[in-house]
Amino acid sequence: MVSCGALHSFLFEYDTARIVLIRSRKVGLINRAVQLAILAYVIGWVFVWEKGYQETDSVVSSVTTKVKGVTLTNTSALGARIWDVADYVIPPQEENTVFVMTNVIITQNQHQGRCPELPDDTTECKVKNNCVPGYVSTHSNGIQTGECVPYNNSVKTCEVFAWCPVEDDYHVPKPAFLQGAENFTILVKNNIWYPKFNFSKRNILPTINSTYLKNCVYDSQTDPFCPIFSLGKIVEAAGQNFQEMAVEGGVMALQINWDCNLDRAASHCVPKYSFRRLDNKDSAHTVSPGYNFRFAKYYKDSNGTESRTLVKAYGIRFDIIVFGKAGKFDVIPTVINIGSGFALFGVATVLCDIVVLYCVKKKYFYREKKYKYVEDYELGVSETYGTNS
């Protein structure tokens, strides 16, 4: 055949499969049933339920927080003392997290110098030789001078060069020093953005007015969209006990879920808040249970020598974790799903063919109608077969 003719036939001929049309209630119904099932699956599950027709994007977020509240403490060491935001939020601002000090061990007037190390199986000593000059371990407060000096009337420990006196954090104040923190509140401002759809929204919804914001406190039932949270309620919502947690500190997650279906009105895209505790409670599995860190305030005496107040701050760190996916109709996933759904229809045919050709009573009769046998070697046979096609 010349290429021109080939082109001609390619363009102007249409070939379609020859069909055996079997008038059989049973087989016909089976066929339609299977097709229906597949159709139901593709439409119902893939499209309606799993939104297979949507393109998705994950959230880009920015968070700012503001803590409010004051509390009073009264101890022999410090006397009556008021604590406000500037005192208990350290550092004063962070990106997606805020730390509220709930318990504290304060070591005042530390100077660089020599003093006995904390008693401990490695640091206690009887005589000078027990101490190695220059020795320092992971847990030591300073570098050993090699002397063995009395820590108190009963115990002698190796002398160290360190910030003296060294911090004694054996006894964590219990109940927590800043119990009042339970009533503090956090205002969380969250601005999210879906780059792919250029859709942005804030967790302070347009429907909220400032008078409401002044007084509301988040409650999953009554105020699900109020962005002001009481510390106590957050911890409680995570199934924890605030006063317990306050003693050794901990890490809480304030999760904001922004799952949005952008095929619907933007007003349906709202934040869902949830709370989790992130640090491991069972102290068996952690070297330092809870959450704490040390920092110092530095002072200078009139004669210019530096001293510091060492603060071991136990507290609760609130990580604001923003996550979520937005979905919006898109051609690609739609067609991919249609295409492969369509392909599944082939399954229906395959199944029914099996039924027709192997299961039903008259299978031989049907086979004869469906198939036309062609021998590779001698033609006669194929002809004879051919006749009854």
Place this chain on the structure above:
Amino acid sequence: MVSCGALHSFLFEYDTARIVLIRSRKVGLINRAVQLAILAYVIGWVFVWEKGYQETDSVVSSVTTKVKGVTLTNTSALGARIWDVADYVIPPQEENTVFVMTNVIITQNQHQGRCPELPDDTTECKVKNNCVPGYVSTHSNGIQTGECVPYNNSVKTCEVFAWCPVEDDYHVPKPAFLQGAENFTILVKNNIWYPKFNFSKRNILPTINSTYLKNCVYDSQTDPFCPIFSLGKIVEAAGQNFQEMAVEGGVMALQINWDCNLDRAASHCVPKYSFRRLDNKDSAHTVSPGYNFRFAKYYKDSNGTESRTLVKAYGIRFDIIVFGKAGKFDVIPTVINIGSGFALFGVATVLCDIVVLYCVKKKYFYREKKYKYVEDYELGVSETYGTNS
């Protein structure tokens, strides 16, 4: 048929559909047209446009920033004062964000003690009974002692135990205290990584030399790849007024978009910078417009009593938001798309069959050719039908 024979036929027989080949210009052309459309879609749209053949990965990023600039202020309270980085960047370093103080309310020499609360509809009082000892609200600076003391000549307010004197932040300095901040610059160093492709790159491109870096300032037109940004220009690029924003502070996003097609040369993968304001402007919808936080500097007098300077810092927080997707050829998505695209060809056949069997003039003739009717019940009919197949 014995299973061996079944295997034999399974292996050595090939069954292909029997075709009716219709020599019809109309139908032939329709068929090819539909097929062409589908092919064009699959190739043009899915592959060329949406890069359906690519596997994607989202960015992992690390950011460091460095602010430069000094400015002079001159007020009766503080006298002439110079502000440098160590003074106005708080905290000195953060992970993906940097805060530049632009306005400030300073309350010096606060001591723990008793003093009148700020006047306010809840705190003003005429007589002692108006004040509840121990009362504290979200907005109070301290805990009420129960006394009613003069705040100034005209007003009396409840006395509180607090850091005294309490901060008076009614009047925010206007214009902003550190107007000069407009000319400060930020150097942003960003290192990104696509784990799936183990591809990493920095926003300081290899083509940039250090002399250029010393003097360049980002400009979307002239210097799109200079990583040094003038604060004023960032705010301006977001359509905001710096001096206005400086008064009450705000949150800006410095967005770095790293959309990369890794099938092309790495040199084509470059950052795109954009700027947005993240906090809500219209003060109707927010309890605390702009952005500010409090921190304190602690001092000790010669006699050891602690005092502090409370700083309410208004300023602009610059969040460096890095996002983007990298795409690279991968077999899976390619085959998925080809497969489902291929499946769509079935649609062409279905359409044309409908045309041939229901629309064209000679449909009955074609049907007769295409179909072979087989009655389930009595054979005779099927035979008669059979003949003209």
Place this chain on the structure above:
Amino acid sequence: MVSCGALHSFLFEYDTARIVLIRSRKVGLINRAVQLAILAYVIGWVFVWEKGYQETDSVVSSVTTKVKGVTLTNTSALGARIWDVADYVIPPQEENTVFVMTNVIITQNQHQGRCPELPDDTTECKVKNNCVPGYVSTHSNGIQTGECVPYNNSVKTCEVFAWCPVEDDYHVPKPAFLQGAENFTILVKNNIWYPKFNFSKRNILPTINSTYLKNCVYDSQTDPFCPIFSLGKIVEAAGQNFQEMAVEGGVMALQINWDCNLDRAASHCVPKYSFRRLDNKDSAHTVSPGYNFRFAKYYKDSNGTESRTLVKAYGIRFDIIVFGKAGKFDVIPTVINIGSGFALFGVATVLCDIVVLYCVKKKYFYREKKYKYVEDYELGVSETYGTNS
């Protein structure tokens, strides 16, 4: 045909393609081979290798860190001095990162006042006129007063109003001031969460007991799951030299990879640690090599005037970068892949048809069997053709 009849036939008729069954070893084998290849691909590659049957989710993570270690320095300026966590970790806590100071330039007793600027091609002067009152550049420490004063015996520079004396950071201490930092350790606590599967886990595995945690140090070979890292080892693992890096500082990534197959037991989902250096080493391509920032400690003299100690802190910032994907069986991707894999079988048929109809010796014979030609215009031909179908 009446619609009722149409429905009847739609429901109770089953149409299946008529098949030419060719008894040919060659073609039969080709067909099965191609089908096998496709099957092998779909199952082996898409499903087994690339887990095409899984739905994936990306990780949500929270990190806390704790540094331990003390070191001694001895310089003429500061004398013997001990450095502990509160001294060298700045700020005391951050979200996903921790900064350890390794080198430092300290400028003590700075007061607001007038002093000579650092010598530099722009600031050196011979006479008053060289200096512009009020001039300030990006790199200046203060605002020029217009005077030209002696910086030292040899050089005169423009006088500036600034924190005086101005910092001289020409000479970075070498070796690094806090060499000892090499032996410090970081404890990294990481809690991850896959929202879609509501699966969470910590990097402190249940199998780890606290006695082990007290003493272990991460080692890729011997202790791959110990969450305590020696700074020296981290830098070394990234192929860097700690003492070199300590001088000018740098940024390290401590990467935690949480790729999990949630179809298997949760115990198989474990963190993989890796280390990278994030800042650019070759100083040719960066204005400020390494990593450093400035902060100040503020003091008040007995007479109330404020002074500060300016600290230029060089150090290593450790960014804990958590990433990974979790996969779990899901119906959607499975069916999509099956569907399109199924569609690929069509390819097998197409290929074999080409072979049968164009390549083999008896192609004309096969064609005649497969096709039935139907002329659009005159019937006679089609009939004659018809006969040998």
